[in-house]
Amino acid sequence: MADEIILSKVKTIMGCVDQKIPSQDNKLNNFLREKINGLETDKREVVGVFGKPGAGKSSLINAVIGVKNLLPSGRVSACTSVMIKVEANMQNSKYEADIEFITEKEWTDELWFLNFLGDNVDQVGNQKDDDDRRDIVEKLSALYGEDWEKRSCEELKDGKYFKEIPEFQLRKKKILTGGSAEELSAKLVKYTRSGPKDGEVKRWYWPLVKCVTIRVPNNDLLKHVTIVDLPGNGDRNKGRDKMWQQVVGSCSTVWIVTDINRAASEPEAWEILKSASSFMGNAGECRHIHFICTKSDLIEDSEDHSPAGVRDFILKANDQAKKEVREEFSKLNTVKKHFSDESFEVFTVSSKEFLKPKLLDQDDTEIPKLQNFLQNLNDRHSETLNYVSGALGILSLIQGASRREGADIKTAVCTDLKQEMRHELGKIREPMKETYQGFKKCLSEGVEKSKSSWEKVLKSVIHPRKTGSELHRTLKAIVEGDGIFKKTRTHEEINLNMKLSACLTESIDEKFKKTFSNEGKPFNGVLNSFSLDTKKMREKTVYKDVELQLIFLHIEEEKMKTKLNKIIRDRKKEIYSSLTTTIQTAMQECYNDAKQISGTGILQNMRDTIVKHVHGSKDVMFQEAKDVMLNQLRDLMNDILENLEKTMQESIELSLKTDAVSIPDVTVELEMVRNHHKELKGSPDEENH
Numbered sequence: 054m055a056d057e058i059i060l061s062k063v064k065t066i067m068g069c070v071d072q073k074i075p076s077q078d079n080k081l082n083n084f085l086r087e088k089i090n091g092l093e094t095d096k097r098e099v100v101g102v103f104g105k106p107g108a109g110k111s112s113l114i115n116a117v118i119g120v121k122n123l124l125p126s127g128r129v130s131a132c133t134s135v136m137i138k139v140e141a142n143m144q145n146s147k148y149e150a151d152i153e154f155i156t157e158k159e160w161t162d163e164l165w166f167l168n169f170l171g172d173n174v175d176q177v178g179n180q181k182d183d184d185d186r187r188d189i190v191e192k193l194s195a196l197y198g199e200d201w202e203k204r205s206c207e208e209l210k211d212g213k214y215f216k217e218i219p220e221f222q223l224r225k226k227k228i229l230t231g232g233s234a235e236e237l238s239a240k241l242v243k244y245t246r247s248g249p250k251d252g253e254v255k256r257w258y259w260p261l262v263k264c265v266t267i268r269v270p271n272n273d274l275l276k277h278v279t280i281v282d283l284p285g286n287g288d289r290n291k292g293r294d295k296m297w298q299q300v301v302g303s304c305s306t307v308w309i310v311t312d313i314n315r316a317a318s319e320p321e322a323w324e325i326l327k328s329a330s331s332f333m334g335n336a337g338e339c340r341h342i343h344f345i346c347t348k349s350d351l352i353e354d355s356e357d358h359s360p361a362g363v364r365d366f367i368l369k370a371n372d373q374a375k376k377e378v379r380e381e382f383s384k385l386n387t388v389k390k391h392f393s394d395e396s397f398e399v400f401t402v403s404s405k406e407f408l409k410p411k412l413l414d415q416d417d418t419e420i421p422k423l424q425n426f427l428q429n430l431n432d433r434h435s436e437t438l439n440y441v442s443g444a445l446g447i448l449s450l451i452q453g454a455s456r457r458e459g460a461d462i463k464t465a466v467c468t469d470l471k472q473e474m475r476h477e478l479g480k481i482r483e484p485m486k487e488t489y490q491g492f493k494k495c496l497s498e499g500v501e502k503s504k505s506s507w508e509k510v511l512k513s514v515i516h517p518r519k520t521g522s523e524l525h526r527t528l529k530a531i532v533e534g535d536g537i538f539k540k541t542r543t544h545e546e547i548n549l550n551m552k553l554s555a556c557l558t559e560s561i562d563e564k565f566k567k568t569f570s571n572e573g574k575p576f577n578g579v580l581n582s583f584s585l586d587t588k589k590m591r592e593k594t595v596y597k598d599v600e601l602q603l604i605f606l607h608i609e610e611e612k613m614k615t616k617l618n619k620i621i622r623d624r625k626k627e628i629y630s631s632l633t634t635t636i637q638t639a640m641q642e643c644y645n646d647a648k649q650i651s652g653t654g655i656l657q658n659m660r661d662t663i664v665k666h667v668h669g670s671k672d673v674m675f676q677e678a679k680d681v682m683l684n685q686l687r688d689l690m691n692d693i694l695e696n697l698e699k700t701m702q703e704s705i706e707l708s709l710k711t712d713a714v715s716i717p718d719v720t721v722e723l724e725m726v727r728n729h730h731k732e733l734k735g736s737p738d739e740e741n742h
Contacts, residue, residue: 102307161210305341554633
């Protein structure tokens with residue numbers, strides 16, 4: 054709370070300073086306004102929650118955020134495609150929800166695809182237990198009722214089915230509000246859950262929903278944290294799948310939720326982790342994987358039926374479950390390419406015992422541990438300190454620039470700092486060149502492996518051990534999905550593009566993890582070591598007249614490195630993913646040709662089309678993927694160096710070569726912010742700036 058008060062006070066001070074800056078359009082005034090406006094940041098932490106329906110995700114989220122009936126559980130089953138975000142309502146005291154729908158075109162494409170899968174399932178022998186068939190029946194029955202099979206795609210697009218949700222056809226978000234969690238939950242159920250058409254719910258709209266954002270009032274744990282209930286491996290719908298990849302890539306923490314009774318042996322939980330690991334790791338920014346075993350109180354009773362005996366028995370069983378899960382994680386080589394053992398933690402929780410303790414103490418349920426974790430994510434001390442430090446730097450610049458004395462020393466310091474900057478940039482440039490050459494070498498090896506293994510890769514996809522009808526259906530689905538076929542219910546994914554690029558990604562996985570570690574500093578810390586050494590200069594009496602400018606430059610340097618680290622974190626996702634996206638682009642012509650194939654021998658003709666295309670393009674396709682990645686890597690390195698040089702040179706010149714005319718006096722404001730800065734740092738030593 055003290056941090057929030059300080060932040061509020063300093064924001065008020067800087068608002069007043071902004072008003073005091075003269076309206077004249079010159080470099081310094083524009084620079085100061087830009088710096089003041091740039092002080093504000095709002096970095097939200099994203100916690101992604103994975104787990105199959107029935108694993109206890111809803112109960113877990115409700116218990117952790119302390120809102121008992123927000124996400125419904127039990128009476129209706131959770132659908133597998135809707136993404137649900139839960140965050141704080143900072144505007145009012147109502148429970149609110151924004152429902153974002155897929156587009157009409159996306160639904161038209163999905164209708165065609167669902168009908169195609171349905172027809173092909175019937176060709177297999179009307180296998181009512183087939184996963185795809187059950188998924189199709191559930192989705193279309195939810196929206197259209199039981200007579201959907203009698204309707205054509207055109208009939209199913211009729212506006213009469215969407216009267217209750219005009220926002221769908223208007224491409225707008227539907228907004229729901231409630232005075233309580235229970236009230237909002239009741240309104241949301243038809244958009245997020247699946248159930249029978251009885252009672253008040255006559256039509257379930259979740260097949261059309263892309264994402265639901267729920268905002269909870271007066272919740273400190275969600276102030277700067279968004280919890281996202283995620284589908285297991287994305288979605289067949291391209292709009293939903295693109296959003297899924299973006300959200301997973303932005304998660305700083307992932308919770309894998311599963312029932313404790315099958316925690317170590319539950320294949321679906323581990324499959325989710327394996328399939329999403331690259332999106333979270335090298336193509337993301339995840340630092341923590343929490344494997345959460347739910348229903349930890351629902352285990353067989355011990356022989357000792359006393360409360361203490363039962364509690365001890367449960368806790369020992371929980372410890373054993375944790376041990377088994379950690380052992381299972383140690384075997385996941387695919388995941389370990391992206392994450393270390395230190396990033397993996399196991400929790401055994403009981404939402405039921407947390408809300409109404411009977412067998413366990415609340416701490417034993419480990420819900421408080423997860424709450425503390427979220428609280429730490431919410432800790433904005435560093436953000437407040439960054440804002441106040443930035444404000445101190447700006448005020449130091451203004452006050453220092455207003456002094457007329459020390460013109461000669463300003464010129465000398467300006468020259469010295471520019472020379473030091475060139476030297477420091479050189480210390481970054483050389484390791485970056487070495488990094489580039491290292492990736493080039495790895496990718497060259499990956500290209501050669503790709504050229505020699507493509508036939509084996511294709512065989513595993515287009516010649517698997519399946520019956521002719523089933524293979525025809527799967528291969529056709531892969532082609533229609535531009536190389537990707539997702540089974541939403543089982544979380545199984547066949548991604549031909551990713552398989553073809555596997556040798557390339559494997560060749561750079563380890564180096565990429567070290568270079569762009571989510572847990573450490575990028576480029577092995579060379580960027581963070583950049584320093585103009587202004588702190589040492591301030592220790593010398595000769596630089597007393599430019600002390601305030603040196604304070605500003607030191608703070609500006611730290612802010613710039615923070616900004617560049619964020620740019621690197623965002624760009625590295627695109628760089629890593631480029632290997633697969635380039636392959637997919639190169640394969641697109643082949644997929645388009647295969648979509649047109651019909652008549653006798655369709656299966657073999659599709660196979661021949663794919664094989665012929667890869668054989669003819671292998672010498673170009675894999676090399677192109679390598680070149681695209683290296684170009685993006687080089688562009689990032691150049692942008693980092695140019696950004697750093699341009700920003701610091703501008704800061705040096707404006708702080709040391711600016712005329713003092715029309716600069717406001719900020720003596721009082723500077724002293725106030727300096728005191729707040731000392732309070733935040735917890736030290737009276739001003740030299741810690």
